[in-house]
Amino acid sequence: MNKKKIELQVLNISNSQAQAGAYAMVLGEINGMRQLPVIIGSAEAQSMMIEMRGIVPPRPLTHTLFASVFKVLGATLLRVLIYKVDNGVFYSYLYMKTEETILRIDARTSDAVALALRMDAPIFIYDDILEAECLKTEHSITPTQQTDDAASRKKTLKQLKEALQNAIDAEDYERAAQLRDIINQHKKP
Numbered sequence: 001m002n003k004k005k006i007e008l009q010v011l012n013i014s015n016s017q018a019q020a021g022a023y024a025m026v027l028g029e030i031n032g033m034r035q036l037p038v039i040i041g042s043a044e045a046q047s048m049m050i051e052m053r054g055i056v057p058p059r060p061l062t063h064t065l066f067a068s069v070f071k072v073l074g075a076t077l078l079r080v081l082i083y084k085v086d087n088g089v090f091y092s093y094l095y096m097k098t099e100e101t102i103l104r105i106d107a108r109t110s111d112a113v114a115l116a117l118r119m120d121a122p123i124f125i126y127d128d129i130l131e132a133e134c135l136k137t138e139h140s141i142t143p144t145q146q147t148d149d150a151a152s153r154k155k156t157l158k159q160l161k162e163a164l165q166n167a168i169d170a171e172d173y174e175r176a177a178q179l180r181d182i183i184n185q186h187k188k189p
Contacts, residue, residue, distance in 0.1 A: 004127040005081065010052065010113060011035065013045050014182070024181050025110065027123065034134035036125065037178045038090055044110035051117045063114040070119070074098055077121040080112040085129055088174040135163050135179070 011028040023045035027036040047063045060068065070077065075098045084091040092112040094105040107115075116123050160183045167176040 005124040006030075006032065006034075006127050006130050008036065008082075008123045008125055008130075010048065010117065010123075013040075013049055013052075024178060025113065026182070027113075027125075029130065029134075034130055036130060036134050037182055038109060039088070039178055040110035044108075044114055047114045048110075048117060051114070063111065063118055067115060067118040070096065075103075077115060077119040078102070079121055080107075080109075080116045080123045082109055082112075082123070082125040082129065085133055088178070133175075135160065135182075 007030045008027040009030055010025065012024075012026040014024050014026075021042045023040050023042060025038045025040045025045065025048070027038065029035070043062075047061050050057060050061065051063075057064075067077075075096045078095040078097050081093045081095065082090050083093055090109040092107050092109040094103075094107050094112055094115065096103040096105060113123060115121070160179060164176055164179040164183060167173075167179055
């Protein structure tokens with residue numbers, strides 16, 4: 001079985017108002033319009049934000065340590081693959097290469113993405129999972145794109161509210177909570 005894979009990028013990380021200490025990581029389809037919100041822990045969110053902003057802490061964080069260990073051992077991270085979702089929990093594999101051996105390692109999606117950011121590795125998801133779990137937007141969004149103008153923010157907010165209503169109608173309350181948190185973040189100035 002050769003399922004279609006879609007490449008993703010980290011678009012945003014924001015506080016989750018549904019759970020204390022939780023954050024919403026938004027992954028976006030490269031050259032596409034679908035976005036995938038994933039609830040992650042504060043340590044992983046902090047680790048990703050530090051890497052994305054180019055901050056160098058005085059001592060290595062856990063994900064930086066793992067990336068360093070992999071490099072010293074001669075392993076490269078080929079890719080991350082989000083291969084499954086179950087009750088809002090995403091499952092991922094790290095595909096590592098050492099000499100002539102390719103290893104597949106099970107990992108939490110948040111840890112896998114934090115490592116991918118540090119090791120400059122692509123992040124993939126199966127198309128059917130992305131289609132089932134995504135938010136659809138009318139245009140492609142990149143991490144550096146400015147969406148601060150009022151019309152764009154209003155349009156995105158409308159799309160998010162429609163997705164929220166669809167989740168409520170489908171009685172997918174966990175997804176609805178995730179969308180509510182993202183909507184609250186979009187409402188902030």
